[in-house]
Amino acid sequence: MEDHLQKLKTELRVEGGHLTFQNQHLLMISCPWFTALQLELENTLGAMGTASLIKTAARTWGERMLAIYTPQVQGMTLEEKTRYILETYNFKGWGQSELVEFNDAPPRIVVRKTDPYFENTYKGSAEESRCYLYLGVMAIIAGFAISEQFPNLEVTETKCIAKGDPHCEFVLEPKQED
Numbered sequence: 001m002e003d004h005l006q007k008l009k010t011e012l013r014v015e016g017g018h019l020t021f022q023n024q025h026l027l028m029i030s031c032p033w034f035t036a037l038q039l040e041l042e043n044t045l046g047a048m049g050t051a052s053l054i055k056t057a058a059r060t061w062g063e064r065m066l067a068i069y070t071p072q073v074q075g076m077t078l079e080e081k082t083r084y085i086l087e088t089y090n091f092k093g094w095g096q097s098e099l100v101e102f103n104d105a106p107p108r109i110v111v112r113k114t115d116p117y118f119e120n121t122y123k124g125s126a127e128e129s130r131c132y133l134y135l136g137v138m139a140i141i142a143g144f145a146i147s148e149q150f151p152n153l154e155v156t157e158t159k160c161i162a163k164g165d166p167h168c169e170f171v172l173e174p175k176q177e178d
C-alpha cells in the first residue's frame with residue numbers, strides 16, 4: 001500500500017495548470033477511475049488540498065475548451081450556448097445535467113445534475129460538495145456568460161449527492177463582494 005501511494009504521488013503532476021497522471025491528461029479518463037483517484041488523493045493530500053488541485057485543473061481545462069467551442073456556438077444566444085454545452089457533456093457520459101434556471105443580465109444559471117460519478121462513493125457522508133471536475137464544464141459556460149458589464153462570475157456547487165442532497169446543483173452568478 002505504501003509503495004502504491006508513493007508511486008501514485010510520483011506519477012501525478014500538475015504541469016502548466018493541467019493535472020496529469022503518467023503523462024496523460026486526467027480529464028480524458030473514465031469517471032470510476034477518476035473517483036478512485038480523488039479518494040486516493042484525499043487520503044494523501046487531505047480534502048482541501050485535493051479540492052484545490054482538481055478545481056484548478058478543471059478550470060484550466062474549461063478555459064481551453066472555451067476556445068474550442070467559441071467558434072462552434074457563434075450566433076447563438078447565451079441560453080442556447082449553455083444548453084449546447086450541457087447536452088454535449090451529457091452525451092459524453094458526464095452524467096445527466098439540465099438547466100433549471102436561466103437569466104442573462106445579471107447572469108444566473110442553475111444546473112441540476114443527477115447521475116453524478118460519486119453516487120456510491122461518499123454515500124452522502126461528505127461534508128462539502130465533491131464534484132470538482134464538473135466545474136470545468138461550468139467554466140466553459142462561465143466563459144460565454146462573462147461580459148464587460150459582468151466580468152467577475154463564480155460557480156458554486158450548492159447541492160451535492162456526495163453530502164446527501166437528492167441531486168447536485170451548480171450556480172453560476174456574479175461574484176459576491178465581501
Ligand SMILES: [Zn+2]
Binds near residue numbers: 129131157161168
Ligand atoms: Zn456533486
